[in-house]
Amino acid sequence: MTALLQVRNLSTYFHTQDGVVKAVDGVYYEVAKGETIALVGESGCGKTVSALSILRLIPEPPGKIVSGEVLFEGTDLLKLSQEEMRKVRGAEIAMIFQEPMTSLNPVLTIGRQISEALELHQQMTKQDAYKEALRLLELVGIPQAERRARDYPHQFSGGMRQRVMIAMAISCRPKLLIADEPTTAVDVTIQAQLLELVRGITRELGTSLILITHNLGVVARYARRVYVMYAGRIVEHGTAQAVYHDPQHPYTVGLLSSVPRLDEPRKTHLSTIEGQPPDLIFPPSGCPFHPRCAYAIPKCSKDRPELMEVEPAHYSACWVALQKPTPWKKIS
Amino acid sequence: MEKNILIEVKDLTKYFPITSGLIFQRIVAHVKAVDGVTFSIGKGETLGLVGESGCGKTTVGKCILQLYRPTSGSILFEDKDLCTLSENELRPLRQKLQVIFQDPYESLNPRFTAADIIGEPLRIHGTATGKAYRERVAELLDIVGLAPYMAERYPHEFSGGQRQRLGIARALALQPSFIVCDEPISALDVSIQAQIINLLGTLQDKFGIAYLFISHDLSVVRHISDRVAVMYLGKIMEISDRTELYKSPLHPYTQVLLSAVPIPDPEVEAQHVPIVLKGEVPTPINPPSGCVFHPRCPKAFEPCPTVIPALRDAGGGHQVACLLYSTSWP
Numbered sequence: 269m270t271a272l273l274q275v276r277n278l279s280t281y282f283h284t285q286d287g288v289v290k291a292v293d294g295v296y297y298e299v300a301k302g303e304t305i306a307l308v309g310e311s312g313c314g315k316t317v318s319a320l321s322i323l324r325l326i327p328e329p330p331g332k333i334v335s336g337e338v339l340f341e342g343t344d345l346l347k348l349s350q351e352e353m354r355k356v357r358g359a360e361i362a363m364i365f366q367e368p369m370t371s372l373n374p375v376l377t378i379g380r381q382i383s384e385a386l387e388l389h390q391q392m393t394k395q396d397a398y399k400e401a402l403r404l405l406e407l408v409g410i411p412q413a414e415r416r417a418r419d420y421p422h423q424f425s426g427g428m429r430q431r432v433m434i435a436m437a438i439s440c441r442p443k444l445l446i447a448d449e450p451t452t453a454v455d456v457t458i459q460a461q462l463l464e465l466v467r468g469i470t471r472e473l474g475t476s477l478i479l480i481t482h483n484l485g486v487v488a489r490y491a492r493r494v495y496v497m498y499a500g501r502i503v504e505h506g507t508a509q510a511v512y513h514d515p516q517h518p519y520t521v522g523l524l525s526s527v528p529r530l531d532e533p534r535k536t537h538l539s540t541i542e543g544q545p546p547d548l549i550f551p552p553s554g555c556p557f558h559p560r561c562a563y564a565i566p567k568c569s570k571d572r573p574e575l576m577e578v579e580p581a582h583y584s585a586c587w588v589a590l591q592k593p594t595p596w597k598k599i600s
Numbered sequence: 601m602e603k604n605i606l607i608e609v610k611d612l613t614k615y616f617p618i619t620s621g622l623i624f625q626r627i628v629a630h631v632k633a634v635d636g637v638t639f640s641i642g643k644g645e646t647l648g649l650v651g652e653s654g655c656g657k658t659t660v661g662k663c664i665l666q667l668y669r670p671t672s673g674s675i676l677f678e679d680k681d682l683c684t685l686s687e688n689e690l691r692p693l694r695q696k697l698q699v700i701f702q703d704p705y706e707s708l709n710p711r712f713t714a715a716d717i718i719g720e721p722l723r724i725h726g727t728a729t730g731k732a733y734r735e736r737v738a739e740l741l742d743i744v745g746l747a748p749y750m751a752e753r754y755p756h757e758f759s760g761g762q763r764q765r766l767g768i769a770r771a772l773a774l775q776p777s778f779i780v781c782d783e784p785i786s787a788l789d790v791s792i793q794a795q796i797i798n799l800l801g802t803l804q805d806k807f808g809i810a811y812l813f814i815s816h817d818l819s820v821v822r823h824i825s826d827r828v829a830v831m832y833l834g835k836i837m838e839i840s841d842r843t844e845l846y847k848s849p850l851h852p853y854t855q856v857l858l859s860a861v862p863i864p865d866p867e868v869e870a871q872h873v874p875i876v877l878k879g880e881v882p883t884p885i886n887p888p889s890g891c892v893f894h895p896r897c898p899k900a901f902e903p904c905p906t907v908i909p910a911l912r913d914a915g916g917g918h919q920v921a922c923l924l925y926s927t928s929w930p
Binding site: 310311425427428455456457458459460461464482483484485486487488489508509512513522523524526527528529530531534535536537538539540541542544545 | 652653759761762789790791792793794795797798801816818819820822823842843846856857858860861862863864865866867868869872874876877880881
């Protein structure tokens with residue numbers, strides 16, 4: 269499989285009054301054609317910032333992409349002019365945001381918002397674009413599309429607004445779709461509806477998908493490969509199978525065992541990851557996870573581990589993972 | 601009232617009026633947020649209340665606390681019906697009934713220090729002053745796992761998980777026998793959620809507090825609850841012992857909810873085909889006739905649009921409001 273997108277050594281910093289926040293700090297990932305990958309991690313770990321960096325939507329100042337390459341079909345997006353970048357956004361790479369209420373324009377009708385992108389990117393006439401917008405609204409399952417296209421965003425429910433976002437994102441048949449916590453703001457039954465819809469559309473159009481989420485269940489259901497982020501870095505990646513069944517980073521081990529599972533006997537006590545996520549202005553020395561890590565060795569506080577291939581096609585940024593068998597294996 | 605029962609909610613109804621007109625306001629309709637809900641909570645027990653947003657879970661919690669005055673029904677606590685008491689009569693009882701809110705960013709006064717926040721209930725009810733007050737505040741900080749030096753900090757200096765601990769300490773201050781936990785972990789990160797769930801469990805064991813645990817996360821509710829009630833459009837669809845409800849859910853809505861929860865295991869998920877519901881939750885202003893779930897129900901049959909199913913026992917305390925399980929209907 270050939271990579272559609274390769275992110276290499278990407279670093280995005282924010283310059284604030286309190287210091288430099290290293291939101292994304294040397295991140296690598298890649299997506300093949302038609303593949304779904306997941307970026308998993310807790311709030312503030314840099315998932316969203318890395319995705320916004322791909323589209324160069326980082327507000328500058330205070331943010332700045334300080335290093336790295338974002339190769340999309342071989343072209344480094346970070347080297348494009350603003351004019352060229354605008355042709356990529358929406359047309360080649362589209363994004364579905366978490367909160368549909370704040371990402372839709374409240375003073376334009378839904379039909380107009382979708383047809384606008386089609387006129388700009390696909391040079392359609394006004395009438396054709398509007399017709400296509402209606403078709404898209406039907407495709408994403410909005411009942412009475414013709415009537416609803418004349419409505420404004422506030423007249424839609426949360427789930428329906430997210431459908432509109434999906435319609436808008438796929439309108440120009442992008443090659444890559446980035447879904448940033450697409451279902452965090454909606455209920456479980458609506459979450460299932462939306463994710464099944466996205467899965468159906470990406471399969472039909474052969475679109476690649478980057479799914480950004482903190483929900484480990486959603487990842488297991490939809491992603492083929494997983495990247496786990498912590499404190500602005502990728503700490504583990506591999507196939508979903510490998511990461512869930514044989515995690516190679518203590519942070520992943522902790523995450524997986526801290527969520528109660530419906531298919532397993534109920535535990536009396538949940539295992540937890542002690543402490544708080546680190547301060548990204550003054551990150552801990554060495555491995556950023558070592559202050560919370562139950563398996564840390566002296567080396568962890570001194571040298572920062574890079575991603576290493578600890579199992580075939582399974583990478584981990586952890587010194588302890590080099591020991592075989594890994595110490596957490598005995599417990600689980 | 602039975603001996604082990606702490607709170608008994610009977611036929612609780614809360615309608616919110618919708619008004620129209622600027623000067624001559626008139627009521628044009630009602631939002632039927634809670635519509636005839638009956639359940640009880642035992643001493644030291646956790647009742648999980650699950651359902652989607654807008655189903656009335658939070659309203660039930662607020663009605664029990666009398667933050668909303670119910671439209672009708674009764675709530676028995678310590679042999680008194682809370683709904684009939686005046687504000688003055690309620691005040692001493694409020695010490696026993698506390699609440700933890702969902703959003704730890706909005707539920708703490710930003711101009712109070714941590715010690716002020718935790719101590720506020722003590723000051724209001726005058727339960728402790730001077731040295732006893734300071735000692736109680738220090739003790740509460742310790743109980744919820746916060747360090748003594750944090751007492752003089754302001755809310756913005758705490759992380760989300762620590763703020764939720766402050767909220768818990770405040771709820772504990774007056775030694776309540778009952779706490780409404782309204783989505784207490786949904787605003788927190790995954791690794792922090794487990795810390796707070798464990799803390800709530802430990803506190804219950806230590807002080808014998810009963811919880812009404814309101815949440816939309818079915819995995820968490822199974823972990824923390826003794827019994828679970830499922831709500832939909834202001835009504836209870838099913839209520840049962842935890843093990844029973846998750847092992848053999850009876851109501852089609854409960855079955856759909858459980859099927860929609862993704863399991864964090866790719867192998868399990870590869871085998872699993874979720875039941876995907878059509879459509880969205882109807883408006884509680886004009887709920888469907890008969891069983892409120894019938895327009896979306898995969899198992900609906902001919903009497904469902906006309907007959908309102910009562911919540912009835914299907915054996916062993918497992919109650920369900922569904923015509924599939926009743927032998928006759930009028």
